[in-house]
Amino acid sequence: MPIRKRSSVRAVAAAAICVTSLTALGAGPASAVRADGPAPSASPQRDTQPERTDSQSTAPTQQQSAKHTVVPGDTLWDIAQQTLGNPLLWEEIYTPNQQTIEDAARRHGFASSDRGHWIFPGTVLTLPPKANPPKAPDETVRTKANGSPAARAALARLQQNIRNYVAQNTGVYSFLNLLAAGRVVLITDAPANVVSQLTNLSGAPESEVQAIRNILVIRGTVDLTSRDADEPPFKGGGGIQAGTSGCTAGYAVSDHVGARFMVTAGHCFDHEGEEVTTLSGRPYGRVYDKEAALDAARISGESYAGRIFTGDRDSDTIPVLGAGDPRALPEGFAMYCFSGLTTGESCGNSVVSTGDQLCPKDPGFGCVEGVTTLYGIRGSRHGDSGAPLYVKGNGGAFIRGHILAGTATEVPIPGTGLSVPGFVSVALPWSQVANKFGVNIVTGLEGVDMVPNSAGTTG
Template sequence: MRTSTRMLVGATVTVALTVLSAVPAQAGPGKDREPARVSVAKDDAQAPDRAVVTKAVPSSASAALSQLQGRIATYVAKNGTRYTFASYVDGTTGKIVLDTTAPATVVASLLSTKGASAAFAAASSEVQLKSNGVSDAFDRRNDSPPFYGSGGIASGGGICSSGYVVQNSAGTRFMTTAGHCFAVGATVTTEAGAYTYGTVSNRRLPTISGHAQDVELLGGQSYSARVFTGGVTSTTSIPVVAAGAASVGYTNYCHSGRTTGEVCGHTATSTTGQVCTATGCKSPVIVYTGGTSVGSNGDSGGAFYAKDASGAWIRGHFIAFGGGTGYAQPWTAFSSAMGLSIVIY
């Protein structure tokens, strides 16, 4: 890990970008190299799961399942993803299982025997219904569209955190992050690498654009006005309800990022601070202390906010830390200049 540091008023301030680098190991002088190996794939029939005797699924059940899944796909294409569906033939019973959050009227239409084959009519009467509901496998470090704020994002070996959703005058949505994270034009992915998160534009950084700000926008994908809460692999989130200026003396601000998760109990000590790091001097910035952690490497770009029962009140995003003090880029310092408005949930 490399971190950029510069001394500021006797304290070390660290720009919270994590950079990962892998150096291939190699033999040193006088050391023998390991001889090359030739690997031969094992016979898959010897795999431990091959010892199970699989019960054949009746062809009638397979045909009925195919029809049901076709109906479900048509319904979702027409009506959207309000309800979840999972369907399969249980190999132990030979019966179709349908797990859905859809109401009884929708289920009845999907299982209707009108115009259906005899196989479907026979199988539909024995469908095992469940109402557990299903969801995408995702978390703060493995987000999926539409993307939330305060999740892990990566590009070129660097890891940061997403911020909150904004839009321009044309209504085009973007996700914010810290300007010191990625270069303009960079393709950013989720931390786990499963999805493209967006392309960097509108970068503002003293050493790049001359602005005393630390912000950039990610665009080109689907973004939702929510921010992750909870721990570093949490799936919990809250809606964004507004954005505005921080208040000095407030004692329960939160920051949320991929490294430290959500931490609250921060006290804003200034809204007119300046922080100078290897990427230049940024001002004004929000200065805060308190909480179990003020932030760490990789949290850069993560949302900084106050929260109540209604959701998150955005005040900016985390950009630097040092000596038990955190620094956040204020929302109010760049939003109007860049023609941006906050997107609420």
């Protein structure tokens, strides 16, 4: 069966440039289906594992990187994405391999490949030098050091104390703890006697005790934060609801068989299988799975695009170009944005700390570990939960996670007796979602999705 240049499935295995065949090979040209025809849909299968065949290639070494043998499921579009970092560069593969591709098409009974529209398993392609994929602005700056070993160790002890307390007193108080400018910071609405109990590090090394004595306690409640009429394919940053709970869609991902999902905050839903709609009542899908320990959920059942809303509530969308984790950058690099149902787009946020702990004031949740804390002048509010966190660059957005919670606060200016009003937002980094659910980011350029909607190959 020929393989189409566009609208195919990319089944990604870690660090491997190989695509799994989801259908049997056809008998000949009569079974061919053009790439611009309709593609079949498929429901996500939670336990389905990609099959392997002896003809499939593994991740190429440097010595093998100049060649690629076409396997079932491959397209020039996908090969360009995997080897050049941009599917729109497929012609850079077709042009130097034109004779090889056309000869293979004729051997399989086709008059031509239609400029690489059809390619066939076993065809050996010569690849151009790998292009450098675009880098997000936060990837070009060296991260800053945050805290001494003693401060980090003291924070870890404090987090364990809070974890134990929340396990016995869930939903009573809220806690957000982090390192800021090397100092342990605790934002909480717990009374002084509880804070004193939690910050008691008796038995710890003196350096850690001293670090916790220097703690900055900020009074505040860290609330879970909850575009209005999005249409399919649905985009990140749009308003969604389940029952009476309003939240924000995060970003689209795909699994190893190409099935797509929309990621958002887990606390927006009561249970798996729950129906989700837009604020205007349009069906959005169902909760496919929900991970309480991460405060993350995936929605499935409709089409989801690699784009996100920006600007105010009535706004345009921009393509998603990639994904990675937020980074604690030096002062002056306040480049992180989120795009929520209530707040709209809020940019100019800086990462205060990574690897933090969030224990929201909600009886249905314990603590979420490994979160990122951000500071800005326009913070997340009720309705913004699940909103995509991203950094802009190269005409699009690089996903960095999704918003979980936020609080208004005033940050003291040391030695002045003054404070600066602002907002703290808490986000779950991209890597935690990717690792837990085994997914890849869905990207899109100029309305063209780089990862197709279909979960099968036609033939």
